[in-house]
Amino acid sequence: MSMPQEKIYTVEDIYALPDGQRAELIDGKIYNMAPPSTNHQILVSKLNQKIANYIDENEGTCKVIPAPFAVFLNEDDHNYVEPDVSVICDENKLDDKGCHGAPDWVIEIASPSTSRMDYGIKLFKYRSAGVREYWIINPLLNTVQVYSFESEGYSDQYSFNDEIPVHIFSNLTIRIHDLL
Numbered sequence: 001m002s003m004p005q006e007k008i009y010t011v012e013d014i015y016a017l018p019d020g021q022r023a024e025l026i027d028g029k030i031y032n033m034a035p036p037s038t039n040h041q042i043l044v045s046k047l048n049q050k051i052a053n054y055i056d057e058n059e060g061t062c063k064v065i066p067a068p069f070a071v072f073l074n075e076d077d078h079n080y081v082e083p084d085v086s087v088i089c090d091e092n093k094l095d096d097k098g099c100h101g102a103p104d105w106v107i108e109i110a111s112p113s114t115s116r117m118d119y120g121i122k123l124f125k126y127r128s129a130g131v132r133e134y135w136i137i138n139p140l141l142n143t144v145q146v147y148s149f150e151s152e153g154y155s156d157q158y159s160f161n162d163e164i165p166v167h168i169f170s171n172l173t174i175r176i177h178d179l180l
Contacts, residue, residue, distance in 0.1 A: 011025060027125075047174070061089065133168050
């Protein structure tokens, strides 16, 4: 007797969801997303502003885009994520539908409902897709886990009071406490 096969979903299934329902698609599996809290959205907005100001002040060409924003990580229709903050430095990856390929820097703000995804499934997926830097901000623990995949898998944990260096930009640091 064979086991029932789990359905493999596609980006088409994501776009067919009812209006207002948000979900991500990783390796053909749909993960529903709860609405973000007010504090979550304020932090996303402040991060977006801080990074965008840095890029503008340095006459950079990277784009910083907050969620909801479609990121198609792989060259397939089985992966669709909406990072809280995406920084894309290759404008050829961008079109009206979103980002096609890995952003250079992804920031996720963890919550009790997303921690397993952020620290496990997404960590592996972002690294294997070619994301250069990945931050997981955890407001419950007041920590930021930083992964720089270019530096042979460099990883470090910071507190909200620390000046956190951004690895893809040589002279940018962010202190989360200053954004709250």
